[in-house]
Amino acid sequence: MYSEKVMDHFSNPRNMGEIEDASGVGTVGNAKCGDIMRMYLDIDEDTKIIKECKFKTFGCGAAVATSSMATELVKGKTIYEALQVTNKAVMEALDGLPPVKVHCSLLAEEAIHAALWDYAEKHNITIEGLKKPKADIHDED
Numbered sequence: 001m002y003s004e005k006v007m008d009h010f011s012n013p014r015n016m017g018e019i020e021d022a023s024g025v026g027t028v029g030n031a032k033c034g035d036i037m038r039m040y041l042d043i044d045e046d047t048k049i050i051k052e053c054k055f056k057t058f059g060c061g062a063a064v065a066t067s068s069m070a071t072e073l074v075k076g077k078t079i080y081e082a083l084q085v086t087n088k089a090v091m092e093a094l095d096g097l098p099p100v101k102v103h104c105s106l107l108a109e110e111a112i113h114a115a116l117w118d119y120a121e122k123h124n125i126t127i128e129g130l131k132k133p134k135a136d137i138h139d140e141d
Ligand code: FES
Pocket: 030, 033, 034, 035, 059, 060, 061, 062, 063, 101, 103, 104, 107
């Protein structure tokens, strides 16, 4: 049911933890399953490159695997490039997810966006193409 990559990132998650004094933090959740994901970004002021990205996920295995993969994908990218790390990109990088688990990967995309939004707000900048996150915890499939 799960790809080897999903199993690998679930049993050996990369970048788990938190960043003290992070440049941006985003927390999102899914009210139906109750899972919560938080992303921390450490962003270089000059280059706008994401130097470090960590996550904390209170959720299912797929949510852990997608958080882990998402952090790997955004690391080293600029804040603008990080917008391309959609849930689709995360799923592709994991060699797919079962349909009932697609919403878990959506949390990863939303958590990155929420963290970028937090960064933009704190620094008074606009990130082209970034939309304001909905409520922190929302109810959506
Ligand atoms: Fe909700 Fe996976 S079941 S995030």
